[in-house]
Amino acid sequence: MSYTYYPGCSAKGTGRSYEESLRAVFGALGTGLDELEDWNCCGASGYPAVDVAKAVALSARNLALAEGARPGPEPVDVIAPCAGCYRALLKTERAFADGGAVAARVGGALDAAGLRYEGRARVRHPLDVLVNDVGLDRIAEAALRPLAGLRVACYYGCLLVRPYATFDDRRSPTSMERLLEAAGAEPIGWPMRTRCCGGSCYCGGPIIGALPEATLRLSHRLLEDAKRRGADAIATVCPLCQFNLEAFQDQMTRKFGEPINITVGFFTQLLGTALGLDERALGVQRMLRWRLPEPAGTQGGAHVRA
Amino acid sequence: MIDYMDHSPRVLNAMLMAGSYDDVLRSRAIWVCTGCYACTVDCPKQIPVTESIYALKRASMRAGVYPRRFITPVLARQFVRLVDRRGRSSEAWISLALYLRTRPFQLVRYAPVALRLMRRGRLPLRPDSVRKPAQLQRVFDALDATTGEDA
Numbered sequence: 001m002s003y004t005y006y007p008g009c010s011a012k013g014t015g016r017s018y019e020e021s022l023r024a025v026f027g028a029l030g031t032g033l034d035e036l037e038d039w040n041c042c043g044a045s046g047y048p049a050v051d052v053a054k055a056v057a058l059s060a061r062n063l064a065l066a067e068g069a070r071p072g073p074e075p076v077d078v079i080a081p082c083a084g085c086y087r088a089l090l091k092t093e094r095a096f097a098d099g100g101a102v103a104a105r106v107g108g109a110l111d112a113a114g115l116r117y118e119g120r121a122r123v124r125h126p127l128d129v130l131v132n133d134v135g136l137d138r139i140a141e142a143a144l145r146p147l148a149g150l151r152v153a154c155y156y157g158c159l160l161v162r163p164y165a166t167f168d169d170r171r172s173p174t175s176m177e178r179l180l181e182a183a184g185a186e187p188i189g190w191p192m193r194t195r196c197c198g199g200s201c202y203c204g205g206p207i208i209g210a211l212p213e214a215t216l217r218l219s220h221r222l223l224e225d226a227k228r229r230g231a232d233a234i235a236t237v238c239p240l241c242q243f244n245l246e247a248f249q250d251q252m253t254r255k256f257g258e259p260i261n262i263t264v265g266f267f268t269q270l271l272g273t274a275l276g277l278d279e280r281a282l283g284v285q286r287m288l289r290w291r292l293p294e295p296a297g298t299q300g301g302a303h304v305r306a
Numbered sequence: 307m308i309d310y311m312d313h314s315p316r317v318l319n320a321m322l323m324a325g326s327y328d329d330v331l332r333s334r335a336i337w338v339c340t341g342c343y344a345c346t347v348d349c350p351k352q353i354p355v356t357e358s359i360y361a362l363k364r365a366s367m368r369a370g371v372y373p374r375r376f377i378t379p380v381l382a383r384q385f386v387r388l389v390d391r392r393g394r395s396s397e398a399w400i401s402l403a404l405y406l407r408t409r410p411f412q413l414v415r416y417a418p419v420a421l422r423l424m425r426r427g428r429l430p431l432r433p434d435s436v437r438k439p440a441q442l443q444r445v446f447d448a449l450d451a452t453t454g455e456d457a
Contacts (some may be wrong), residue, residue: 009395014428038437040393045341046385049363053454057445058389101454109448113441158342163356170347196307196342212412214310214338247419286426 002032003129004066004078004121006039008085008239015082015239017283021268022081022126024281028272029134029142033079036066042080042088057106059092063121064110076121079129081268083238087159089123094164125160127237127267128167131175136182144276146184148295152270153231154180154187155222156194157241170194176235176267183274188229192222199244219244220252223260232293233263235270242266246288263290311335315345315355318362331366337378339363377408390446393436398429 003026011019026033039062041047043055063078070076080086095103096119110116130139154176161170168175173194177187198215223245226234236242246264253259265287272282273292284290308314313321313335321330330336336359345355363382366372372379384403388395401420405413423429436442 009397009434012434013397013430014423016428040436040442041389041395043389044385044395046382047389048360049379049382050367050386052360052364053449054446057449058442061442061445105449105452105454108452109445112448113444115441115445158340158344162343162347194344196340196344198307198340214307218307247423286428288422288426 001133002034003124004069004076005033005035006042006062006066006078006080006085006089007035008039008042008080008082010082010084010239010243014243015266017269017286018081018239018242018266020281020283020286021266021272021277024277025130025268025272025275026126028275028277029130029138031129031134034069036062036078037069038065042082042085044084044088048088053102053105053109055088056092056095056102057109059089060096060106060110060117061113061115062089063092063096063123064115064117066121067118068115074120077124077129078121079124079126081126081237082240083125083157083159084240086123086125087164090164090166093119093121093123125167125237127160127175127179130271131179132167136178139179139271140182143183143274145274145295147180147270147274147292148184150185150270150292150295151230151232152180152185152187153190153226153229153234154193154267155190155197155226155234155236155241155245157199157236157238158194158196160237161194176237180235180267180270183271185270185274188226188231190226190229190231192225195222197222197241197244199238199240215244216248216252216255219248220256220260223249223252223262223264224256224258227260227262231262233265233270235267236264237267239266249289261289263287263292265290307338307340311338315339315359328371330362331369332371332373334373334376336362336366337373337376375408377404380404380407388433391435392433393439393442394434396430396433398431399433 007019023033041058043058047055066076066078080089096117156173161168161173180187196218198218234245242264249260269282312333318330318335339359341356343356349355381404384400385395388399420429
């Protein structure tokens, strides 16, 4: 089984270790990922603020290319790991499925460029694929080095579950908790897991969010709460969230007093660690901070935590 | 984010009902919205709040009355320019263009983070592009040649 892979701009930049760990995990589970040839930007949240038809057209070209690369009647699953890309591509998929005026206009424009989106390409998130296609039994079986004793805060952020919840609940998602639990971790209960981190203001401009102060406050609230609930690490599904929560912890400590120093990784990096994959293959060396507690004894007895 | 808005979404709505359309388009509030869809999901009346704010952003752009020195509309414009030219975005270029245009003196403050990212191979400076820019351009040209309700 192999999937079409849509990387998006961040997977080639700040979120490089997301791509690396995703490839490593899928490889270890025997699932292929074929990068979409000549993909373009998804439109993110910047383009729809200027021109909605062109925003839809950007994503539609990607979906048309994905179908072109896999001719035939079968559906084509396009995996988009970045939550921003996921939402943008999904919005286009829905627009074409509903067949409104914008979809008709964009369909005509694609036609003028020799492209066609039939609706066979379906947008999927790797979390969905791992939980629902690969399956938790298979994950548990492959977890040679379970994350025993790792208290992880699963952070969904905004666009993976809103406005479209294709495979989980919009208010109270559980996929990531179930996945990392199968990998041996102990997910904490965390009501803030779908609150905005402020990062979507970037649109790929990551030196700091567009509204530095607001972004810093939103992110700080999340990190402080996760820390208070005893999290050892935060698992993310979006390169913008990951960057935003990881890169400005020193500024937060300076601004808000209480020191914040917590590992923020991609859920694929944590899963890959459980699968026994090499840290370099998971892009761990690219992280600005990375410290996981020693796995607690798997021989039974009390869990020892640093 | 309401703390950072000059009018809350409720007030924006009231302003629209009262006919102060122009003031709404000039407000910073619509540009503070991150587009996280929390309000859309929670609205008991299923009002598409986030999409409405996107529509107001576009109207504000079209009318050319968006706050000129405010960072998010400038970001959106720079982003669109780069994607129009190359088909892909570049995190480094967007950030640089954004700060040069809105607050150049802040660049120094964030240089250390940028350097740490570069050392880890997370901030490539060479902007990426699609291999067939002409194809994408044809799609855009075809859209420019037609008009929709909300271009």
